[in-house]
Amino acid sequence: MKANNTASLLKDGKELNTFTRPASDMQAERDRTSFPVREMTHFFNNGKENTEFLEKLFERIQRDPAFNNKDFYDLDYKPLRQRTFEQIGRMWSYLDELGADSPLARRFLSPFGMINPSAQTRVSVHYGLFVSALRGQGTDKQYEFWKSQGCLSLNRFYGCFGMTELGHGSNVAELETTATFDRATDEFIIHTPNTAATKWWIGGAAHSSNHTVCFARLIVDGKDYGVRNFVVPLRDPESHNLLPGIAVGDIGKKMGRDGIDNGWIQFSNVRIPRTYMLMRYSQVTPEGKVIEPPLAQLTYGALINGRVAMAYDSWVWARRFLTIALRYAAVRRQFSSTEGREESKLLDYVLHQRRLIPLLAQAIGIEAAATELYRLFDEVTHHQASLDTSDRKAVSDMVDKTKELFSLSAGLKAFSTWATVDTIDECRQACGGLGYLSATGFGQGFDDWVVNCTWEGDNNVLCLSAGRSLIQSGCKVLDGKHVTGAADYLGRIKTLRGKSLASGDLRDPKVLVGAWESVAAQAVMDAAEAYKKLRARGVSDKAAFEELSIDRFNIARLHTRCFQIKALFRKIANANPSIQKVLTNVGLLFALWSIEKNGSPFLQYGFLTSDDMNKVIDLVTFYCGEVRDQVIGITDSFNISDFFLNSPIGNYDGNAYENLMDSVTERNVPGTPCPYQDAMNAFFKRTPYEQPRLDEI
Amino acid sequence: MKANNTASLLKDGKELNTFTRPASDMQAERDRTSFPVREMTHFFNNGKENTEFLEKLFERIQRDPAFNNKDFYDLDYKPLRQRTFEQIGRMWSYLDELGADSPLARRFLSPFGMINPSAQTRVSVHYGLFVSALRGQGTDKQYEFWKSQGCLSLNRFYGCFGMTELGHGSNVAELETTATFDRATDEFIIHTPNTAATKWWIGGAAHSSNHTVCFARLIVDGKDYGVRNFVVPLRDPESHNLLPGIAVGDIGKKMGRDGIDNGWIQFSNVRIPRTYMLMRYSQVTPEGKVIEPPLAQLTYGALINGRVAMAYDSWVWARRFLTIALRYAAVRRQFSSTEGREESKLLDYVLHQRRLIPLLAQAIGIEAAATELYRLFDEVTHHQASLDTSDRKAVSDMVDKTKELFSLSAGLKAFSTWATVDTIDECRQACGGLGYLSATGFGQGFDDWVVNCTWEGDNNVLCLSAGRSLIQSGCKVLDGKHVTGAADYLGRIKTLRGKSLASGDLRDPKVLVGAWESVAAQAVMDAAEAYKKLRARGVSDKAAFEELSIDRFNIARLHTRCFQIKALFRKIANANPSIQKVLTNVGLLFALWSIEKNGSPFLQYGFLTSDDMNKVIDLVTFYCGEVRDQVIGITDSFNISDFFLNSPIGNYDGNAYENLMDSVTERNVPGTPCPYQDAMNAFFKRTPYEQPRLDEI
Ligand SMILES: Cc1cc2nc3c(=O)[nH]c(=O)nc-3n(C[C@H](O)[C@H](O)[C@H](O)COP(=O)(O)OP(=O)(O)OC[C@H]3O[C@@H](n4cnc5c(N)ncnc54)[C@H](O)[C@@H]3O)c2cc1C
Ligand SMILES: Cc1cc2nc3c(=O)[nH]c(=O)nc-3n(C[C@H](O)[C@H](O)[C@H](O)COP(=O)(O)OP(=O)(O)OC[C@H]3O[C@@H](n4cnc5c(N)ncnc54)[C@H](O)[C@@H]3O)c2cc1C
Known part of the structure; x- marks a missing residue:
């Protein structure tokens, strides 16, 4: 049922077209676009072929009734779990065609998260974590076995x-779960020794999965070798009944992602064959000899996949909510900023521009950096797959690359996911009350998104570890050694230290990159020197790093932002000339706004004077203005259909109020009786109770 | 049903008491408290009487089955609406006893928001908005009539x-709804002239209310006098059926506060008696003569109540989530920061201290400022109630006070509610994955809270208007006029300008207050001067303010923070000596951390040098350490019972894991069959379809 909309009416002889005008406003905005939108789409998708691949996929998904998402925001968590499972079944057919194991599958999964992030997660937990662990941690034979x-x-x-x-x-x-080797039977005994060792949060455990990769302490002959990975069957594949010794429970409702059936698991002396331990990097022989892995981190390799994906997803999600908020800003009018009666579009308010447009630039920077990270990831995975573990040099190269991947992905995962938390929330607030209505998608989006700050590496813990790597790189430089990878600029500390803007032009990308490198490098090297001093004073390694934890956090932030800015300018330099101008404005805005937000170190290291900082602030406002006319073109180039946006105030046609009114009245049919009318009657029509008088006793 | 917890077990001859140890850790933390907790409770409640009043109330609420909140986080939005209505019915009996109209009711409502914020809102919409409008905007006679x-x-x-x-x-x-005077019948005709004029978001409209205070344009003899307030009956009080000409719909599910039945309303030429217009400040006579109000803002007075309440609620909510996160931090161990095997409490990590303890200090600062704001509010309401509208001097005083209340409450509402958004989210993240579990309360809390940034004055709009008032005050100072109220320090700009820390001691409250006043005053006065320059160049008032919108926002932020810091130190100065030491550390932490967070202007105005700023950063870490041992005592002194906390990881006993395990298994009974087993079977046991071969045609 549709709302009984009435057309705009005359009042005082003036046509009130508040309701229908937005669509024409949107067209006028679109007409301002000064660059080829299609070219920009290819830029964001990293190539025409990708654009076309995705479009074909999207077309099919949108038509597929399994992915109908009209009622998505209204579903309670129990029906949502079922819906999610059904969607997984359907997604599987797509994955099967693409090759579940192929990089194409990644491109499929990420946008699928826009329809139902829980389905994306449930599939990722299986393919991205479980299968990745088999492939990455298992020998080739083991992987083949589990495939069979x-x-x-x-x-x-x-x-x-x-x-x-x-x-x-x-x-x-x-971790406290144990895997004790029983030489007699050539088995491991998996056991939960106390209640705190209960596996917790395990996605899929409550209902759907029948195998787990269990992280457990390897115990051989009473000796604890630390944590390894074991495949443990949980349920009978035929009956789906829990196997003996396995206890499982549902951990219940969550802030978001309620389509995932997270559960807890307790093991009571569950026996598995020795060969179920994943033995690519570390082995236990039938005699009980333990061969240690070359690098502990290799044991947790499965998680890296998720981190890289989340850095990229930060872009996928940010662009969706930015599209909604910017389109709404282009048609919503409230107050007027100039004399005269007509109200202004939100997009014309400087404050509104400054709230949203830098976030748009930031999202574009996040994409550029995440794409570089994906390249490194692909390289490392490729190496890993073809690695001859007996070749010591190859293993050592591999270990170096893996460390670089760990430290770069840590910072990018943390700061990109946080940036998108802020972006979704700012976009919501930018839509006023409507941002709070489920129908516009922000609430569900926020609740589903924020878990990315916590899982597969808590953001704060990741920052500390990224900061540790940076200090280690800094120490290398102090020791006169060569540093490669994302922190290579530390090697240029001599020229970077004490640099100042002087007569440099703040509108020059090179100058801004120099500014970021100078400040980030000084901060890192200061921390490295402080670390060396503490060590020289006899402070232990652990205590020294703990003492520097705030510095570690801060240098991770500066270094990561510096990397994102450089990645964006690198990408722009290779872009089609027809879109370079607008992208350069975007890049400058990103770099300048990032300085404004992190002002103190730029002033403290003397890179900027107080006057320069005022210039930075003015330039941020200036570039917001420069990009303002292009935002509708840019959001169009993101190429997100109304189906995937799933927000009536963000539709392509700009017809925000009509679309909203239709959507709201379709979901909540007017005239539906109140389901708690009885409770209301009981209260509204009550007769107040009065104690009967009893005067004489 | 309870979980099958097993006690801690021996492993490798060592007792693993990870599960049961938290309770003893908590006791040890509690023992470190160095101040009288009860005294601190009175400090936060602003008096022993208030503590006792609240405790009596809480006791009764906790026992009342109507307020059982065990399943609160699991309720879908439809049952939540019914539950909420039932609770309103029950709350009414409390309010009736306290006097629905009395200031005591305020103390009742605010903590009730911890149980079910939607119930708090639905009651507030009625008493705080609807009834306040009748009382504040209606004549005494009108108010008496509606009471009857x-x-x-x-x-x-x-x-x-x-x-x-x-x-x-x-x-x-x-607003576009019209109220056209019909002299012939002595009535107003209320009408929705086009679809965009549909009343939207109206809490209570969808199901429960039968009257509204309608904001509509007063039209007399074709002339538009602007917006006034009219009481419009919506439903028949007996049958609860919609009255003729009233169309109503449900706007559906929201990000949070789903217990509120927000709806839309369209009026089709609905007639009400002339006397239903609220005529305290503005009147329409039977002849159609219109008397204008002395100050437009007086017409929207009802909203101010909500703003003041939200500034105060920012404290009520922040302290709840801080209690949970800090208690969890005191018992959760993860990694170790020192050599040796034992893992450290989160509370012992400098980064964790720095994430949470400044937010604790900030919450305490928010309370102090909000309490001062409440005092001003009570004063103004009292004046308003006793105002003789024919006394011009009294009216003008009243207008001044109201303006002060508007501008102070705008900044405090905006920055306090935002601070609590950040606090809830940081507390959630500080609990790692568990912060994302519904059972711990953060998700629901966040979703219910954030709307405070939008309703009853959007925060950004409020900041712009607070900034405008500040510029106006600054201009007064430039014109040599006297400024009173919260911005009075602008009058001392001559001594404040160009001040620097020099040899001042950053551990002295006076020095810090001086720092904040100096920087805030310079920023405000710079903006005022810029405004004057623009006006002198012939720029219009509106355009000048628009040009300065970023400055308006920034000065509102600095001024508001300055006010909060001063309010806290004022309150501490009057505190019982037994708690002054710990409170002073809290106050210093608040002021110093606020400088760190807003570093640029302190460096730019030269109040601090780069070295000073490093000292500030070190001192923040230092005072986090000073307060660290007292945080359990402080959270205890907040006096929030486990019932009101409603988060098993935040209980008083510290027994986080056991309480959590019990709560989770009680809500999600292990062994419950999966409700979508059929869907799983259909997928897992499918036979892949293959197209039958058709070779010859
Ligand atoms: C849960 C809920 C319950 C509510 N209940 C009620 C109710 O019972 N009764 C009722 O009457 N209302 C109610 N409201 C409505 C609420 O009061 C409005 O949402 C609020 O006033 C903001 O108005 P808006 O949504 O139209 O936002 P807009 O005014 O459209 O603002 C949208 C955005 O534009 C920005 N903006 C606006 N003007 C400017 C400017 N000049 N310069 C720069 N930026 C600007 C704002 O900061 C905001 O981010 C409710 C809202 C919610 C979410
Ligand atoms: C929805 C969801 C699904 C999940 N699915 C799975 C799954 O399928 N399988 C699985 O195995 N796990 C899963 N997880 C668990 C997830 O991986 C963990 O929550 C995550 O690793 C963080 O661990 P934690 O929750 O124990 O937090 P903790 O490690 O306890 O951290 C708590 C807080 O302490 C801080 N902290 C910790 N150490 C330090 C330190 N040294 N210094 C300073 N601060 C510190 C952290 O920053 C954090 O804020 C899931 C979690 C969620 C929320």
Whole structure:
């Protein structure tokens, strides 16, 4: 049912077209676009072929009734879990065609998160964590074996990732579940020694999966070798009944992602064959000899996949909500900023521009950096797959690359996911009250998104570890050694230290990159020197790093932002000339606004004077103005259809109020009786109770 | 049903008491408290009597089955609306005893928001908006009349607040609903002239209320006099059926506060008696003569109540989530910061201290400022009630006070509610994954809270208007006039300008207050001078203010923070000596951390050198450490019972894991069959379809 909309009416002889005008306002905005939108789409998708691949996929998804998302925001968590499972079944057919194991699948999954992030997660937990662990941690033979059991075809098979316990999340090395080797039977005994060792949060455990990759302490002959990965069957693939010794429970409703059936698992002396331990980097022989892995981090390799994906998803999600908020800003009028009666578009308010347009620039910077990160990730995975573990030089190269991947992805995952938290919330607030209505998508989006700050590496813990790597790189430089990778600019500390803007032009990308490198490098090197001093004073390694934890956090922030800015300018330099001008404005805005937001170190290191800083602030306002006319073109170039946006105030046609009114009255049919009328009658029509008088006793 | 917890077990001869240890850790923390907790409780409640009043109330609420909140986080929005209504019915009996009209009711409502914020809102919309409008905007006779109709007793009566329209929220002056005077019948005709003029968001309209205060344009003899308030009956009090000409719909699910039945309303030439226009400040005579109000803002007075309450609620909510996160930090161990095997409490990590303890200090600062704001509010309301509108001097005083209240409450509402958004989210993240579980309360809390940034004055719009008032005050100072109220320090600009820390001690409250006044005053006066220059260049008033919108925002931020810091130190100065030491550390932390967060202007105005700023940063870390041992005592002194906290990881006993495990298994009974087993079977046991071969045609 549709709302009984009435057309605009005359009042005082003037036509009130508040309701229908937005659509024409939107067209006028669109006409201002000064660049070829299609070219920009290819820029964001990193190539024409990708654009075309995605469009074909999107077309099919939008038509597929399994992915109808009209009622998505209204579903309670129980029906949502079922819906999510059904969608997984359907997604599987797509994945099967693409090759569940292929990089194309990644491109499929990320936008799918816009329809139902829980379905994306449930599929990712299986393919991205469980299967990745088999592939990355298992020998080739082991991987082949599990494939033969159905781990790719999902026939009678669904995996979950059993790492976290009630008592331990970030500190994987101290997990308490045990895997004790029994030489007599050539088996491991998997056991939960106390309640805090209960596996907790395990996505898929509550209902759907029948196997887990269990993180457990390897115990051989009473000796504790630390944490390794074991495949443990949980449910009978035929009956789906829990296997003996396995206890499982549902951990219940969450802030978001309620389509995932997160559960807890307790193991009571569950026996698995020795060969179920994943033995690519570390082995236990039938005799009980333990071969240690070359690098502990290799054991947790499965998580890196998720981190890289989240850095990229930060862009996928930010662009969606920015599209909604910017389109709404282009048609919503409120107050007027100039004399005269007509109200102004929100997009014309300087404050509104400054709230949203830098976030748009930031999202574009996040994409550029995440795409570089994906390249490094692909390289490392490729190396890993073809690695001859007996070749020591190859292993050592591999270890170096893996460390670089760990430290770069840590910072990018943390700061990109946080940036998108802020972006979604700012976009919501920018839509006023309507941002709070479920129908516009912000609430669900926020609640589903924020978990990215916590899982697969808590952001703060990741920052500390990125900061540690940076200090280590800084120490290398102090020791006269060569540093490669994202922190290579530390090698130029001599020229970077004490640099100032002087007569440099703040509108020159080179100058801004120099500014960021100078400030980030000084901060990192100061921390490295402080670390060396503490060590020289006899402070232990651990205590020294703890003492520097705030510095570690801060240098991770500066370094990561510096990397994003450089990545964006690198990407722009290679862009089609027809879009370089607008992109350069975007890049400058990103770099300048980032300085404004992190003002103190630029002033403290003397890169900028107080006057320069005022210039930075003015330039941020200036570039917001420069980009303002292009924002509708840019959001169009994101190429997100109304179906994927799923927000009536963000539709392409700009017809915000009519679309909203239709959507609201379709979901909530006017005239539906109030379901608690009886309760209302009981209250409204009550007769107040009065104690009967009893005067004489 | 309880979980099958097993006690801690021996492993490798060592007792693993990860699960049960938290309770003893908590006791040890509690023992460190160095101040009388009860005294601190009185400090936060502003007096022993208030503490005792609240405790009596809380006791009764906790026992009342109507307020059982065990399943609160799991309720879908439809049952939540019914539950909320039932709770309103129950709350009414409390309010009736306290006097629905009394300031005591305020103390009742605010903590009730911890149980079910939607119930708090639905009651506030009626008493705080609807009834306040009758009392504040209506004549005494009108108020008496509506009381006689049941507006206080809620017998066959429930009001809603019909201000916002689809097309207009912040810009109340441009609302489009019309109230046309019909002299012939002595009536107003209330009409929705086009769809964008549909009343939108109206809390209570969808189901429960039968009257609204409708904001509509007063039209007499074709002349538009701007917006006034009219009481419009919506539903028949007996049958609860919609009255003729009234169309109503449900606007559906929201990000949070789903217990409120927000709706839309369209009026089709609905007639009400002339006397239903609220005529305290502006009147229409039977002849159609219009008497204008002395100050437009007086017409929107009802909203001010909500703003003041939200500034105060920012404290009520922040302290709740801080209690949970700090208690969890005191018992959760993860990694170790020192050599040796034992893991450290989160509370012992400098980064964790710095994430949470300044937010604790900020919450305490928010309380002090909000309490001062409440005092001003009470004063103004008192004046208003006793105002003789024919006494011009009294009216002009009243207008001044009202303006002060508007501008101070604008900044405090905006920055306090935002601070609590950040606090809830940081507290959630500080609990790692568990912060994302519904059972711990953060998700619901965040979603319910954030709307405070938008309704009853959008925060950004409020900041712009607070900034405008500050510039106006600055101009007064430039003109040699006297400024009173919260901005009085601008009058001392001569001594404040160019001040620097020099040899001042950053650990001295006076020095810090001086720092904040100096920087805030310079920023305000610079903006005022810029404004004057623009005006002198012939720029219009509107355009000049628009040009300065970023400055307006920034000065509102600095001024508001300065006010909060001063309010806190004022309150501490009057505190019982036994708690002054710890409170002073809290105050210093608040002031110093606020400088760190807003570093640029302190460096730019030269109040601090780069070295000073490093000292500030070190001192923040230092005072976090000073307060660290007292945080459990401080959270205890907040006096929030486990019932009101409603978060098993935040309970008083510290037994986080056991309480959580119990709560989770009680809500989600292990062994419950999966409700979508059929869907799983259909997928897992499918036989892949293959197209039958057709070779010859
Ligand atoms: C929806 C959801 C789904 C999940 N799915 C899975 C799954 O399928 N499989 C799985 O194995 N896990 C899963 N997880 C668990 C997730 O990986 C963990 O929550 C995450 O690793 C963080 O661990 P934690 O929750 O124990 O937090 P903790 O490690 O306890 O951290 C708590 C807080 O302490 C801080 N902190 C910790 N150490 C330090 C330090 N040294 N210095 C300073 N601060 C510190 C952190 O920053 C954090 O704020 C899931 C979690 C969620 C929320
Ligand atoms: C849950 C909920 C319940 C509500 N209940 C009621 C109710 O019972 N009765 C009622 O009458 N109303 C109610 N409201 C409406 C609420 O009062 C409005 O949402 C609020 O006033 C903001 O107005 P708006 O939504 O139209 O936002 P807009 O005014 O359209 O603002 C949109 C955005 O534009 C920005 N903006 C606006 N003007 C300017 C400017 N001049 N310069 C720069 N930026 C600007 C704002 O900062 C905001 O981010 C409710 C709202 C919600 C969310």
